[in-house]
Amino acid sequence: MVSIVRTLRHHTDEVSCCAFSPSLLATCSGDKTLRVYNTADFSELPFSPLSGHDYGVHCCCFSSCGSYLLSCSTDGSTIVWSSQTGEVVAVLQHPARSPLRVCAVAPDSSQLLAGACDGTVALWDFRSRTLRRCSAVSEASVVACCFSPCGQMFATGCTHGDLKLWDTDINLLHAEKDAHDLGVTCCNFAPQFKVEGCCVEFRLASCGQDSQLKIWIVSQREGAGCVMKLVHTLTSQSAPVLSCSFSSDGELVVSGSVDKSVAIYDANLGTLLHNLKQHDRYVTAVALSPTMPCFATGSMDRTVKVWRVGDGVSRTAAESRQTVCQGRNLPGHSRLLVADWSEEDVQTWLREEGLQQLVSIFKANDVDGAELSQLNKETAAELGIESVGLRGRLLRKIEALKAEQSGSDAPDEFLCPITRELMKDPVIAADGYSYERESMESWIRGKNKTSPMTNLLLQTTLLTPNRSLKMAITRWKSSQ
Known part of the structure; x- marks a missing residue:
């Protein structure tokens, strides 16, 4: 069962993106603003809307801990906002001032990626707010990007239809030519990954102007490149598919389309579970909550609809909470x-x-x-x-x-989520979050096979060293 919890009607132009943190929902629009809502009752926060961009806002996302909200715009800037106060923390300008279409933050919040209309991506050190590099990744506009759950690679999609995988030094790992005819529109990794021996497997969803949603298996062996294998091609929507996202447990994938529909699939079987048609115009954005059985969809009809999956509270009950x-x-x-x-x-x-x-x-x-x-x-x-x-x-x-x-003074991303102490030997768990090795090993030894952050079952107890985070912590400590 899927039901509408709330319809938000605050934007005055088309909604371009939605994003969840554990406790907040953010939306952005062609009206140049972002709006921020409390997920307890989906009331708008006192400091909302956020105004700082000169042109329409194309994309927004939260840092992994939820402390920061990021947005990018046609004005060529990525703005970092405090999600507690709504204040501007930093403004990161693309070196060529090229319009930005998409942005993403690494799972450990160490890096920020922004894709531009000139075919480049700008990669920033998120903590120091310094530009690491700006490199051409396509001859066409970069309209999709996302980090893998381990944070060691990212994917880009362009209007020519190619999907490409890169390491964090922007070295090409794999290129899937013409993954979507007429252009890619969105891509997203599932939060979980599998480790078997020296091979790591990820799931990647992508959608495009060809009216298709595709699910890929991305495999990488130590010391080797990446391999992409197409698992499902989903065709229940009859027009270009503009957005897609996995649920926090990786079991569902949701997509929004020009045909005004929202499709919900079983991500493992590739079967259609629901086809929702409550929007009046193109569905441009979908986002799934990391902590609640709900998701949000944004549309050119200027509304954001919040949906609950399962036996959730009714619309009346949700709207009555104040x-x-x-x-x-x-x-x-x-x-x-x-x-x-x-x-x-x-x-x-x-x-x-x-x-x-x-x-x-x-x-x-x-x-x-x-x-x-x-x-x-x-x-x-x-x-x-x-x-x-x-x-x-x-x-x-x-x-x-x-x-x-x-x-x-220590950045929140440097603190172990379990002990809230500065990490000395950070490792990445199967949930994509980084922890102090000793604390996470103790957590697992205590027969806790669930994620400390999401409370979902860990697919593997293997811990991968997070060298980039360890180096960032060392640099930060030396600067104190």
Whole structure:
């Protein structure tokens, strides 16, 4: 069952892209703005809309931790925004001032990629905001790009129809000529990957002007190039397919088309599960939540529709929920210390962080900011939070909140998601996130076969050294 949770009608021009973080939904438009919503009730945040681009905004995405929102535009700039305050953190200009059509952030937030109309990609060091290189990757406009879940390669698609794979030094690994006749429109890697011996396998979805959605297996052996194998060609949509994305567990792939439809497929079998036709014009954008069974679609009809998959809440129930602190800053943006939060502040923070299932428990136990800051594993269990994964997510978010308010200088991407401490030996797990090796090994030894970040089952417990992140941490430490 798929149902509409909310229809957002705030943009005054066509919607070009949608993106989720664990707790926020961002949308962008030809009206030059971005809008940001709380996923607890899909109310617009106080600092929204964001205005900073001179022309239409083509693409937006969040950093892996959700702290930053990025957008790119015809004006040739990529803007980095704080997702907590909406303030501009940095403006990165394409060296040739070429219009930018697409942007993507590496899973460890170490690098930012922007594809331009002149056939180049600009690769930036995200933490230092410095340009690493700008290289030609196509003779046509680059309109699609995405990083692999391990962050060691990225894919590009162009209006000539080619799909290409590159390492992070922009060395060509593989070129799939004419992957889509008349042009590629979008591409996305599935969040999971498989490791068998010295071979790594990824799944890549791509769509194009040929009205097709394709799913590929990308294989790479150590010391060798990449091989792409076509697994499924999906043709249920009758016009150009403009956008595609995998679900966080990799089980579903969703696409939007010029025929005004949204198609939902079983990504493994390649079978059509749903064909939704509630938009009035082209469906230009799809995005799936990493933490909730829902997705968003954007259209040239200027609306964004939020859909729930499964037995989710009804439209009426979702729309009846209201943010407690409406009309003032949410506690995540407040200057109050955690210890000074009221019980209502704590409950609103839970909703903001995607932990709305805990609101009733905290309300029944009269938990205010002082008690929240002292919460640990034992007291969380005493509150009746039985799910180990949910307790773990709550405690990590509390530690992140305290670290943020304590003024820690270390970038969030340098901190292990489990311990919230600066990583010494970062490794990439099968969920695409980086962790301190010792902490992740301890997590796995404790019979936790799920991701600490997504609570989904890990397809493999193999850990891959994240050398680029380790070097970035070393450089940062030496500069302090």
